[in-house]
Amino acid sequence: MVKFFLVFFLSFSFFENVFSREMSIQKLEERKKADVERQKKRESRGLKEFSKKIEFTTTIVFLSKEREIPSVLSNLDPILSDEGFYGIELAIEDNLTTGRFVGHDYNSKMIQVSLKEDLLTEFNELINSGFRYFVADLNEKELLEISNLSLKKNKNIIIMNVRSKANSLREKNCKSNLFHIPPSRAMLADALTQYLVKKKWNKWFLVTGNEENDKLFSDALKYSAKKFNIKIKEERKWDYEADLRRTAQKEIPLFTKGIKYDVLVVSDEKGIFGEYLPYRTWNPNIVVGTQGLTPKSWHRTHEQWGAVQMQNRFRRTSGRWMTETDYASWVAVRSLGEAITRLGNNNVEDVKKYLVSGKFGLGAYKGVKVSFRSWNHQLRQPILISAPRSMVTVSPQEGYIHPFSELDTIGVDKPESTCKF
Amino acid sequence: MNFLLKINIILIALCFSVFSKVSHANKAFITNEKDNTVSVLDVKKMKVIDTVKVGQRPRGIIISNDGKLVLICASDDDRVEVRDVETMKLKYILPSGPDPELMVLSPDDSVLYIANEDDAMVTVVDMADKMIIDDIPVGVEPEGMGLTNNGKVLVNTSETTNMAHFISTDNLEIFENVLVDQRPRVAMFTPDDSEVWVSAEIGGTVKVINPEDRKVSHTISFEIPGVNEESIQPVGVRHTKDGKFTFVALGPANRVAVIDQKTKEIIKYLLVGQRVWQMHLTPDEKTLISTNGVSNDVSFIDVEKLKVTKSVKVGRFPWGVAITPN
Incomplete structure (x- = not known):
């Protein structure tokens, strides 16, 4: 008896579904026609027209x-x-x-x-x-x-x-x-540093490339480090000329050997060597800066x-x-x-x-x-802090407060600005 | 056998009618944007009684005026799901145009207006035929949808164009555009249709527009001690029918503002969960429920005492809320 109920009930709901979803060919045709007309009307009415006279x-x-x-x-x-x-x-x-x-x-x-x-x-x-x-x-x-x-x-x-x-x-x-x-580089550096501070990754190994811009970003990072009380344990310039696609496996472990640090901070804006640092360091440290975990305005x-x-x-x-x-x-x-x-x-x-x-x-x-x-x-x-395939966080980080706007905790604030128009 | 069957049908029908009466105690439906589910709450008991799997990225949710259907915008599926209020079973699917976000039903439940966030239009759907009647080109990223009691004037807001578009539902044409503040999210007519309130998430304001001459009569801004101006982001707006209060959800400020509907003065800020967006009042207007997207819960607010009474965990990123009307 119960079984019978079930069958009856199922078939009933099945029919209901069919009726509500399927349409006659005639109705389908009508719909198609209506769709075409709608499209025409939309185009003629258009978004491109001004509803007011151009001032x-x-x-x-x-x-x-x-x-x-x-x-x-x-x-x-x-x-x-x-x-x-x-x-x-x-x-x-x-x-x-x-x-x-x-x-x-x-x-x-x-x-x-x-x-x-x-x-x-x-x-x-x-x-x-x-x-x-x-x-x-x-x-x-x-x-x-x-x-x-x-x-x-x-x-x-x-x-x-x-x-x-x-x-x-x-x-x-x-x-x-x-x-x-x-x-600015100052803002990018501050945004990244705030997150590293939050993670308590306070000991840095800073690697700077050969380009002028690399030095500028490195300076910004050093300024942030000072501001947020970070220790730069080691600072090195990257001056290898070799094609890293062939030699990275040999050079990078040696380059990072014997130093105790939390994160490897890299400044290589053009991406000449930075991409080759992750997964090749002597110790299992993560890479941040211009490669690895990066501060960005959009990603x-x-x-x-x-x-x-x-x-x-x-x-x-x-x-x-x-x-x-x-x-x-x-x-x-x-x-x-x-x-x-x-x-x-x-x-x-x-x-x-x-x-x-x-x-x-x-x-x-x-x-x-x-x-x-x-x-x-x-x-x-706000600055996005992102890994190549995942958005990690957005700075300013919680807890950095400011009398006017929390966004002004990153970059050069009014009292320290040297700009005069 | 035939006779038995008939009796059984009658019995089933009886069961259903009895059940439906019993379970009519107010239910609240919450869309969980990241879980692709809807949490069903018993409003009186303040408890989650069911969690139902729905389409992808559910956001806007409403209940038909006759109280029989739940309509859910499944944004990433480009469709609107229509479910039975009692059983939450999927009845049918409505075409909605791409990326539906918020919607509103005509007073007689015959026409559905949907804001298509990704396609700069409002889609108009016939509920009987279950087909699109028309689409109205509006500004970029349309979202808020407000409708007068007689269903004659529809107000849509567009987030990037920063406008409130006044649309006549007779000919489905825009007859006026009103500039509002940055990123307007919700448009809500007062119960007597004498004003429409438009919240601006980035602008941090609520503009009150007179629908007669389409002029802004008031601009309400918010100030909360200890809360940064940038995190005050008005989204949801709800008016009480007695004309006393208007509630405005303030997003990451984690508060609901209580405003005197007449004088537009702010009476109080109620601390709720994190990133409060949408709200809904119970039919008796004694309780307001807010969805708190980041803390993954909803807050129950006692409207008479203007106090938060309880928060209830739901799914991930609760977005919209709808409460049964009877």
Whole structure:
């Protein structure tokens, strides 16, 4: 009897399922037709139309320079020649979604100065033609040059640095028309150090590469170490010239032998040898710094706080992962857009003031709003501490408190800043 | 045999009707974003009575106005699951467009409006036909969905575009866009439809908009001693029907703000679990339940005493909450 019940019951629920899921061919056809019509309607209505009359148009110039392709250090990652481009494109589109509703138009002009051309001449021409907003994928020296030129010509412009991490650009060489989206080396070092302190990995073995930038990051790490009471047990320069793909197994164990330390901290920004340190040290120590566990402004493992939407949108547009420079370019253009939206005009002087005012804040997929430090125009932001395939933590770490913003516990705070505009 | 069968059917039907009456005591359903489950709570006993496996990344959850269906946005499956309130059995699946996050049902349960976070549109679904009627292009990363009592005006907020889009449900067209603060998350009409409150997670504010002229009448900001300004991130908004209180969940500030619905003054901050996002009131409005995403629990708040009475462990990353209406 019970069995019978069961069978009856099952068959009943089965029928119910079939009825609710399956449709007649006629109905299916109807649906298809409706879908096509909907698609048509959507396209004709379109997202691309302005719902208000265009009041003004803001053009943002993306300025970059052609580089000589460096010799390949690792054959894993492709060398990108379009970094920043898609970040700009996406942000212009994002600005426009608000802009179309309020009547503000945005567009971008992509300028890549070729190896043969002179950056300053090109830049001069651009400012003479009336362009005022620049997002610059340039190095420290080039940024200084263009910023000085526009200051000399008394042109009111805004340059958004999306590449250089140089501390000096934020400090003794800071410029009133220059804003910095990437975290400075000081910020990256502090962010990493806060986490190492939390883990009580207080004894460091610091290895520095041969490049000038390696030394600069090493200096930043040493400064952080002092600030957070870390002991640097050993400090060495890496000056091996050999191709490490063949000899790493022999050289690295010897290089790290006989020293007692918690973590091997490496400063090798170009990635000439750093990737070969993990798993080859004499003792089983982990590697942090520019390789291993790294402080970053953006990373493909980042998915919290809506970042997964950003990663998806970027990959759909570009067909590749978003890099730090892409992210910085997106933030740069969105920051300008946000200021212009709130102000209701695109006057450069007003935008500049608004960006450093307490009112400015931007959602940038980092959990808290990002904003600019008024004393050196550096973007105040959380830093991701990530391993190659996993997001480990986000700094500032819990417990580092600050009277104004916890984000100001990383990098150069107002009282210590030497920047004077 | 035939006769016996009939009796049995009647018996089963009887059993069901009896059971359904008994189990009608208020249940709360909590979506656990990282577990792909829904926790079912007995509101009175403040206990988890069941945990049900659902689609991937469940977020927005609502109960139909007739109290019979639970609708769950399975964001990573690009669909809305419709389950039976009593048994939590899957009845059918609704098409939703990509990445559904929050949704709202028309007062007569005939039309469902869904915000598609990954695709900058609001999808409109016919509940009888179980098919998409239309999609309305809105700003980037749409999320908050508010609907008037008569179902005529829909307000959607878009997180990256920072706008509240006013949509007429008659022709499914946007008739006004209101600029709000950074990352708007929730839009909620007051019980008398005279105001719509929009929370801005990154902006740290709640804007009160008059639906008549679509002008912002109030901007509410929050200040909590000892809590950093950046971690005050308003998300969920709930109004009491008597017009007395409005509750605003403040995210990583780990607090729910109690606001005087009339004067917009902040009465109190209630300490709840970590990263509080969504909330729901019981039908008698004596209890408010909040989901605390990081501490993996929900808080029970006594609305009369304005006190947190209990926290109950649920799954990982509790996101949405819905309570049966009867």
